[in-house]
Structures are given as C-alpha cells and as structure tokens.
Amino acid sequence: MKKLLASAVLLGLSSPQMVQAAEEVNVYSLRQPFLIEPMLKEFTDETGIQVNVKFAKDGIAEKLAQEGEYSPADVILTVDISRLAELSDKGLVQAVDSDVIDKNVPAQYRDSDDEWFALTLRTRSVYSSRERVGRLPASFDYLDLAKPEWKGKICTRSGKHPYNISLVSSMIAHYGEAETKTWLEGVKANLARKPQGNDRGQVKAVKEGLCDLAIGNSYYLGNMLSDENQKSWAEAVYINFPGQQANGTHVNISGMAMAKYAPNKANAQKLMEFLTSDKAQHMYAEVNFEYPVKVGVERSELVASWGDFKADTLPLEKVAEYHNAATKLLDEVQFDL
CATH class of the missing domain: 3.40.190.10 (Periplasmic binding protein-like II)
Structure with a gap:
C-alpha cells in the first residue's frame, strides 16, 4: 500500500497540471x-x-x-x-x-x-524658460551651470537623489574630484532655492518664475505634457541636451x-x-x-520631436564606480543645505 501511495504521489508531481503550475x-x-x-x-x-x-x-x-x-x-x-x-x-x-x-x-x-x-x-537634461531664456546654445555644457551668469537662477531636487548622484559621478569620471568639487560649489552658489521636491517640481518652479533653469530627466517632459494639471509647466520650458560639443549628454x-x-x-x-x-x-x-x-x-x-543628441559614451559601469565619491563631495560642499 505504501508503495502504491508513493507511486501515486510521484505521478501527481509529474502530471501536466503540476508542470503548468510551475510555469x-x-x-x-x-x-x-x-x-x-x-x-x-x-x-x-x-x-x-x-x-x-x-x-x-x-x-x-x-x-x-x-x-x-x-x-x-x-x-x-x-x-x-x-x-x-x-x-x-x-x-x-x-x-x-x-x-x-x-x-x-x-x-x-x-x-x-x-x-x-x-x-x-533617459537623459539628465537642463530645462530652460521659454519666456526668459529660450533654447540654450548648442555649446551649453553641464560645466556652464556653475557660471556666475546663472546666479540665483537654477532649480534642482536634492543633490543626494540617485539621479543627481549619477550626474555628479559622471563629472568625476571626466574631470576628477577636485574640479568636480569646484563645479558643485559653483552650482550651489547659483541655486534659486534650497534643493527640494522632484524633477517635475523644478519645471513648475521655472513656470512660476522662481528660476530660469531646471535639472531633470527627459521623460518627465512627456509625462507632464500628458497631464492636464501639469501641461502648462511643460509648455513653459525647452528641453536641452548639454555637452553636445564636449562629452555628450549624461544618460x-x-x-x-x-x-x-x-x-x-x-x-x-x-x-x-x-x-x-x-x-x-x-x-x-x-x-x-x-x-x-x-x-x-x-x-x-513626442520624444522624437525633441531632436537628436550626442550621448556621453562613458560606460555606465565606470560611472557607478564614483557613486561614493560623488556622495562625499555633495556632503563636503553641503549642497542640500
């Protein structure tokens, strides 16, 4: 009897129903x-x-x-x-x-x-006010975010957010820690307000006149244009792809x-x-x-209508190597404070 029961169990486990359930x-x-x-x-x-x-x-x-x-x-x-x-x-x-x-x-x-x-x-793009700035020149680079001409005119979410950490990591990979720290200090000096909110919130701030430039991921523009409550925010900016005459846009x-x-x-x-x-x-x-x-x-x-761009060719595996260094620099310059 025990052998018969064992055989029945084995047959049950190999039945089509059991195989299908495992898929x-x-x-x-x-x-x-x-x-x-x-x-x-x-x-x-x-x-x-x-x-x-x-x-x-x-x-x-x-x-x-x-x-x-x-x-x-x-x-x-x-x-x-x-x-x-x-x-x-x-x-x-x-x-x-x-x-x-x-x-x-x-x-x-x-x-x-x-x-x-x-x-x-997704690109880490720079959005510019249609009314006050227009499209940024083809020569615009991430390094330009630290120039004095943008003092009090830039909005961004927390520097410690993964999207911004990855951007800073790519800057370290290209320019080294010392130059990237100087750049971060310049960007911080140009902020219109303390880093806060999400990427959409930065575009909203441009629309409201709180800043002229915002740092944000590309796909948010499409999401905002598809949202009746946020469409006006997106329509107030141009999307720009920095680095076209340098290292390319961070992806x-x-x-x-x-x-x-x-x-x-x-x-x-x-x-x-x-x-x-x-x-x-x-x-x-x-x-x-x-x-x-x-x-x-x-x-x-819609995305195709934003035009083509040159992407940074740096392997993302290399960018990831500088994650800890980027976090450390953001702390050192007290970016979020």
Whole structure:
C-alpha cells in the first residue's frame, strides 16, 4: 500500500497540471505598475508563463539580503545605474549568459560581467524658460551651470537623489574630484532655492518664475505634457541636451538583473530577453517617453520631436564606480543645505 501511495504521489508531481503550475516567474519591481504590467501581460500571452510582481518604492536590495537563499525573486526591475550596481556589489544577483540580451543591449549600457542590463535610457537634461531664456546654445555644457551668469537662477531636487548622484559621478569620471568639487560649489552658489521636491517640481518652479533653469530627466517632459494639471509647466520650458560639443549628454537607465537565488532561472531569462525585444522596447517608448536601449527601435513621436543628441559614451559601469565619491563631495560642499 505504501508503495502504491508513493507511486501515486510521484505521478501527481509529474502530471501536466503540476508542470503548468510551475510555469511562472517572480519579479521585484521599483518600476510602477502602469508601465510594466502591459508588457508583462504580453509576455504571458506569448509564453504562457505567469508573472508574479511585488512592487516597491525602495529597499529591494535590503529585502533580497534579508530573504537570502529563500527569496522567491527571479528578476529585479529598477532605475538608476547606482541601484543596479548596488545589487551587483552586494552579491544579490547572478550573471546571465544570453546572446539575445547581448545583441539587444549595447555594451555601454550593461555590466561587463553580465550581472545587470539596461532596458531604457533617459537623459539628465537642463530645462530652460521659454519666456526668459529660450533654447540654450548648442555649446551649453553641464560645466556652464556653475557660471556666475546663472546666479540665483537654477532649480534642482536634492543633490543626494540617485539621479543627481549619477550626474555628479559622471563629472568625476571626466574631470576628477577636485574640479568636480569646484563645479558643485559653483552650482550651489547659483541655486534659486534650497534643493527640494522632484524633477517635475523644478519645471513648475521655472513656470512660476522662481528660476530660469531646471535639472531633470527627459521623460518627465512627456509625462507632464500628458497631464492636464501639469501641461502648462511643460509648455513653459525647452528641453536641452548639454555637452553636445564636449562629452555628450549624461544618460542614465532603468534596468534589470536576475536574483542570485532565482528559483525559476530559465523563465527569468526568457522574461529578460523579452524585455529587450522590439515589442517590449516599443511599449516602453510609448508608455513612459523613455529612449529604447535597443538600437533601431523608434522613439515615441513626442520624444522624437525633441531632436537628436550626442550621448556621453562613458560606460555606465565606470560611472557607478564614483557613486561614493560623488556622495562625499555633495556632503563636503553641503549642497542640500
């Protein structure tokens, strides 16, 4: 009788119903539901693999570390190069050997050890008042933000926000710590108010006449133009791409990585490959006004209307190396005070 029961259990475990139930992949996401749910549904429709998502505003690295080998996470979706590098530095992710991903994601925007990969691109742009400034000249560079002519005319969110830390990190990579510190002191001296709010709030401040220039990510312009309550803010500014005659515009990313203890490794790789495909990249471009990381995928019509730009060619892996140095310099100049 015991042998018969054991055989029944084994047969049950290998039944089609049980196999089908195992076809899933678990995602931890810092990206908002409206953005990724449509493409995850498309992935499920194409593959039959169910995607389970846990959304968070922050703290994914801490959660993964706490869960350890018992973590159900397969794929992590997050934003900013510093957050992706943190996952790698803390040993919370694993390498993914995929010719598909390597073909779709340029080397500049992925880890050399294949532990993280970009999914979308966004520029750290400078917005200028249409009324008081107009478009900035093609020669405008991030270094110009420290020039005396902009004293009392610049708005930005906290210097310690990851988006600004990454910009400062890129400046250190190009110019060294001493010159970057001098630059930060100049930018601080030119601020119209204490750093505060988010990127949209800086554009709002330009519209209200509190400042003439604002530092912000490119996709926020599209988001504001699509929001009736914020459209007037966006219509009050031009988007500019600094560094066109120098190092190029600083580009940051949203990206993905496979969790170290991914229980559904094969399905996780399938999802990651899908997210770099033409279909998913097009969905990213249309829904959140980001630049596709895959070369050849068209930008949204609105984003394309902002014009082309030269991106900084510095590998983001290199930028991430200066995260701690950037944080230290921001503290030394008391940027947020």
